[in-house]
Amino acid sequence: MADDARTITQKQWRQAELIWEYHRMHHGVRTCDVAIALGCNDIGVAAHAAELYDAGLFPALVFTGGNSPSTAQVFPRGEAVHFRERALELGVPDPVILVEPEASNTGQNITFSRRVLAANGIVPATVLLVCMPYMERRAFATARKLWPEVGVVCASAPLSLGDYVKEIGDAGLVIDMMVGDLQRVMEYPKLGFAIDQDVPGAVRDAYESLVTSGFDSRLIQG
Missing domain, CATH: 3.40.50.620 (HUPs)
Incomplete structure (x- = not known):
């Protein structure tokens, strides 16, 4: 997968898919108020x-x-x-x-x-x-x-990561956004913004690897 600025390796794509699946809650959608x-x-x-x-x-x-x-x-x-x-x-x-x-x-x-x-x-x-x-x-x-x-x-729309990237048109941006959201899932409970969520080790490893690879434009700083 590639966008205009970056080529995403197969390893990075697999890491992104892991994070994608983690972000999705897989709730059974039901009638709500x-x-x-x-x-x-x-x-x-x-x-x-x-x-x-x-x-x-x-x-x-x-x-x-x-x-x-x-x-x-x-x-x-x-x-x-x-x-x-x-x-x-x-x-x-x-x-x-x-x-x-x-x-x-x-x-x-x-x-x-x-x-x-x-x-x-x-x-x-x-x-x-x-x-x-x-x-x-x-x-x-x-x-x-x-x-x-x-x-x-x-x-959310029942799309794979690949299908979603096709809709957005920029694989690098989508991965940047997912990485940024994962950082917030991990950090916001410390700030009182959200409840704690268990983050499996493999998901954390994928996050750290993608950040090291430069997928960091949507990270919170400081």
């Missing part, structure tokens, strides 16, 4: 949320997200606004959708969405988190920390 679709640079999240609505899995849907340095050019009016528009194009009824346009990180996605739901008289017992495939574990750990009283189910 609400869905929250987390803003990001992948409009496919909105499309998958629309598919899940069509399947009858929830009656209300929150799109959450403002802008970040990586999404401002792609979604100039904010992630949640663009995601809502895509869902409407795909047939989700407007009254079903709530928009939370301010969040700039995953913790705010959860906290601000909870606030929007409460303002609309919705206090869910179960929440379906819809996000990018490699964001599932971090989203789960964050929600369990900040909203422990709700049952959390994670959902």
Whole structure:
């Protein structure tokens, strides 16, 4: 696999696949009281949320997200606004959708969405988190920390790493993002942002190897 700037070796690809599978929670998707679709640079999240609505899995849907340095050019009016528009194009009824346009990180996605739901008289017992495939574990750990009283189910497009890279068009960027998310899974519990998640030794080894190989553009510094 290669992108415009880097060639990914077979070993690196296997390491990336290991991390990809770790990030995915492999939850059995089920009916929930609400869905929250987390803003990001992948409009496919909105499309998958629309598919899940069509399947009858929830009656209300929150799109959450403002802008970040990586999404401002792609979604100039904010992630949640663009995601809502895509869902409407795909047939989700407007009254079903709530928009939370301010969040700039995953913790705010959860906290601000909870606030929007409460303002609309919705206090869910179960929440379906819809996000990018490699964001599932971090989203789960964050929600369990900040909203422990709700049952959390994670959902993302059922794609292999290879298929996802084809959609995004940049293998190096996807690996960088996965590595960055894994660092956050490991480090954020120490900061009180998320619950602890067990990280198998093989996954840690893959992470360290990929960081050493230069897949580090999305790491938190300091």
